[in-house]
Amino acid sequence: MMNSPKAIFSWSGGKDSAYCLQKVLNEQTFDVAYLLTTVNDKFHRISMHGVREALLEKQAESIGIPLLKVTVSEGTNQEYEKQMEAILIKAKSEGIQHVIFGDIFLEDLRVYREKNLAKIGMQGVFPLWKMDTAMLIRDFVNMQFKTVLSCTNDAYLGEEWVGREVDKTFIDQLPVNVDPCGENGEFHSFCYDGPLFKKKIAFSVGEKVYKPLEIKSQDMDNLSIQTITKGFWYCDLIPII
16 A cells, blocks of 8 residues: 555444445555544543443554544534544645545535535545445445444434344344434444454443433534434443453
8 A cells, every 4th residue: 555645534433434444445545544533522432422432442453553533522513623623634734635434325424524624625535435235234244343332313223222233133123214324323333343353342231321312513423313313322331451
């Protein structure tokens, strides 16, 4: 990848990110210089996914790519955009022009990302764009990736789903109104093993917590939340040292 352009990879810690990063590394189209993740500074967890920051750091260590964090505390669009812009401007000064995302079909989210990148003269790359999500999730499982649900939207999936392993049984049992990859915000996940990782991430499944939806602002990773959402189930994943 000596002649490939350097890029930042927007890393959520979940299955789509893992699948997308593996695809990018296999194709060698870009030299991925950093993983970039938004973290809540108050709770030290990945925004929206609810996964502990310590597990995020273990992922980056196992993958072998340096991690950059966008830290937010207020949860507003303005704060998110300001913090993200500062990180990306610094990366641009290192000669990085591209940011890679694992988004699949949410048009409004892609437009939002591209609009903000254009402000600072950077470009978005979307390797999974318009891929068939049913095919993608089955390919993900067949590639021996391992992931569990860290969060579910109660408009689609209840408490019994959070903490479940994503496998063939999981795929077959998903309700018909749930996208196989959770692309509409139905669920979020934590990827802990697979071809991307040098070492499996060790963790235990802790308590399940329900949090009612707070209408503060639209979350940038979940622009299409439906109004029928009352809240989210989170499963605490605890690092094993």
